[in-house]
Amino acid sequence: MPDARLKAPLVTTLLAGTFLAGLPALAGAEDFALPSQVSAVTLYPSAATVRREVSYSIPEGRHALVLSDMPFIDPAALRLQAGEGVELGPVTYRDDFVRPRSKEDSVAIAEARNRIEALEEKLEEIEARAAQVDLEAEAAMARVSFLQGMSSSAGTSASPEDLRALLLTISAEDLEARRIAQEARDRAAEIREEKSPVKEELETAEEALAALLNEDEERSSLSVTLTADAPREGVLVLSYTTDQASWRPAYDMALSTGETPEMTLTRAAFLRQETGENWQDVALTLSTARPSDRAQPGELQPLPLRIFEPGRPIPLARQSEVMEDTMSLQRLGAAPVAGKIADNGVSITYGYPEALSLDSGAEELRVDLGTTRFTPEVYARAVPLLDENAYLMAGFTNQEDEPLLPGAQTRFFVDGTYMGQRPTPLVAAGASADWSFGAIDGLRLERQVEDRMEGEEGFIRKSNGLNEAVTITLTNRTNRAWPLRLTDRVPYSEQEALQIDWQANPAPTTESPDGQRGLLEWQLDLPAGEETEVALSYTASWPADKMLQ
Numbered sequence: 001m002p003d004a005r006l007k008a009p010l011v012t013t014l015l016a017g018t019f020l021a022g023l024p025a026l027a028g029a030e031d032f033a034l035p036s037q038v039s040a041v042t043l044y045p046s047a048a049t050v051r052r053e054v055s056y057s058i059p060e061g062r063h064a065l066v067l068s069d070m071p072f073i074d075p076a077a078l079r080l081q082a083g084e085g086v087e088l089g090p091v092t093y094r095d096d097f098v099r100p101r102s103k104e105d106s107v108a109i110a111e112a113r114n115r116i117e118a119l120e121e122k123l124e125e126i127e128a129r130a131a132q133v134d135l136e137a138e139a140a141m142a143r144v145s146f147l148q149g150m151s152s153s154a155g156t157s158a159s160p161e162d163l164r165a166l167l168l169t170i171s172a173e174d175l176e177a178r179r180i181a182q183e184a185r186d187r188a189a190e191i192r193e194e195k196s197p198v199k200e201e202l203e204t205a206e207e208a209l210a211a212l213l214n215e216d217e218e219r220s221s222l223s224v225t226l227t228a229d230a231p232r233e234g235v236l237v238l239s240y241t242t243d244q245a246s247w248r249p250a251y252d253m254a255l256s257t258g259e260t261p262e263m264t265l266t267r268a269a270f271l272r273q274e275t276g277e278n279w280q281d282v283a284l285t286l287s288t289a290r291p292s293d294r295a296q297p298g299e300l301q302p303l304p305l306r307i308f309e310p311g312r313p314i315p316l317a318r319q320s321e322v323m324e325d326t327m328s329l330q331r332l333g334a335a336p337v338a339g340k341i342a343d344n345g346v347s348i349t350y351g352y353p354e355a356l357s358l359d360s361g362a363e364e365l366r367v368d369l370g371t372t373r374f375t376p377e378v379y380a381r382a383v384p385l386l387d388e389n390a391y392l393m394a395g396f397t398n399q400e401d402e403p404l405l406p407g408a409q410t411r412f413f414v415d416g417t418y419m420g421q422r423p424t425p426l427v428a429a430g431a432s433a434d435w436s437f438g439a440i441d442g443l444r445l446e447r448q449v450e451d452r453m454e455g456e457e458g459f460i461r462k463s464n465g466l467n468e469a470v471t472i473t474l475t476n477r478t479n480r481a482w483p484l485r486l487t488d489r490v491p492y493s494e495q496e497a498l499q500i501d502w503q504a505n506p507a508p509t510t511e512s513p514d515g516q517r518g519l520l521e522w523q524l525d526l527p528a529g530e531e532t533e534v535a536l537s538y539t540a541s542w543p544a545d546k547m548l549q
Contacts, residue, residue: 031064031223032056036238040283041245043271047291048245050275054236058228062089065236067222071276077241082226083234089225112209119202123195130191137184143177219276245273247286249405250366251424254413255376255394255437263376263394265404267369269350274361281357284367286350288405348402372400379483380526381436382445384472390443390484395434398427412437442478443526447471447488464544469537476526484524490538492518497546502538 040051056065075093082088147170224236252266269286273279350369358365376394392414398404404427412419412435419438427433450469476482490502508520526532542548 030059030061031066032058033066033068035069036067038277038279038282040285041273041279042285042287043245043247044287045248045290046246047241047243048273049239049241050245052238054238055234056226056236057231057233058086058226059231060228062225062227065224065226067224068219069277070220070222071242072220073240073242078222079239080224081237082224083232083236085229085232086234087227087229089227091225092223093220094223095220109209112205115205116202116209119198119205122198123202126191126194126198130188133184133188133191137181137188140177140181140184144174144181147174147177241291242275244275245271247271248409249369249407251404251407251410252413253410253424253435253437255378255392255415257378257392257415261376261378261394263374263396265372265374267372269367269369271356271358271365271367272363273358276360278359279357281355284352284356286352286367286369288348288403374399379485380440380443381434382443382474382484382486383488384445384447384474384486385488387439388445389439389441390445390474390482392437392440393434393485394437395432397432398429401429403428403431414438440478440482442476443482443484444475444477446473446475448473464542464546466540466548467537469535472534472536473531474524474526474534475531476528479528481525481527484522484526486522486524486534487513488520488534488536489518490520490536491540493540498540498542498548500538500540502536504537505535 034054034056036052036054038050039053042049052070054065054067058065072095073093078091078093080088080091222238226236247269250268250270252268254264254266256262256264271284352367356365356367374396376396379393379395380390381393382390404424406426407424409421410424411421414437424435425433448471450471470488472486472488474484474486491500493500504520506522509523510521511519513519513521520536522534524532540548
């Protein structure tokens, strides 16, 4: 919902889904201004359902509960439950010209304000002590001024001996007064040095308070009409959805490559909300459902075919239909395909066992979702056409009764060493996957083209033959043996006139893995310190009057 402060005021009165305006005043009705509080939140990957509660105590009759501490919401998403013995009446939502609300500080905010006040009082106390010592310095300097006046007014009638004695006395007194003033100034400076750590504490306390005062000052207002058949006490429950909150999964995948390999997946979730109000001690539920995504399948349109005589223009009346048919073909070919959990019929809910607090727009909260262990098949993947090193792989089956959600921040570790971070896809319950844990520097790959005969006119030409021979060398410079899966390719033909023959030594273990024509896979064991070779060649032939491209 757009920020309501950027548009005209909205005043909506809801009753059984209809809009009412200018309702007459309710005779004998009484308004009760009450605070509300978020008690529970269900977070989705891109939205949230918020539950608020309002405790009330009302006499018999019809009354209005006025909640002036509501965030800006979409009133169409609001649902209410009033409690036993109470009938719910009209509900009015207002997003501007809201009645002033009484703002009571939370315990944390009150403590932060008290801390700031105490530090400010301490600074004042230090300055007062320093100022008291400053007075001693000023008194001493006043004494100096007085002595200087006596020295300048000393009479000439005094004998030289008396005058000398007087001046010596004045000089000694002046020196002592100046010493007292300097000592006082030094003591005042030492006292003021006590302010430095207190100022640092005050700055930290002010920053802490600013972090707590991150809520939007402007709020919306909700007026709920209740009719009680007798004096009633209860809880008004409100729920609504918002797109200003979300959660995302994050994983740590740790692979142990010992004698019995093991893979440990530590799951977590990062939570964030920007609703304009802080959530304090709320019950949290995480759901994998995506209410903001499309909730129904696409609608397939009929696709008629028409024929026209060559060379004749299409009648004007039919051109728009033909254009629409062409657009239908384009839409069929460009339909978006996304790996969404909802598309797989999977929706998982996680309930967190403790109440949590999450400030609006100021922090991201991490919560643990448990640890899962897999027994992987560890091997090395070699693609010498693209890479110079083989890559460490772990194949596993998700034997849990829930999917592994797509992870935007999956971090990979091998025997305790961090190997990097990358996104990972959805792995449904019962599905298998192969995840890479980084390059193996000691497994070197070399692919050498031994012979290629293209004819006199180059690769694209009117010729009828193409030969290529490749030698692949795999070298293990590590201190352990590796099961290795080597993948390479040969061209394939979809035309009868284009003949392709290929040979490999040793023969590949699998042809067309996962239905990918032309790909070949070898499963080899490569002992430590050894190397092996794979020879691969192919021959392509076609009619002389054709071109190869």
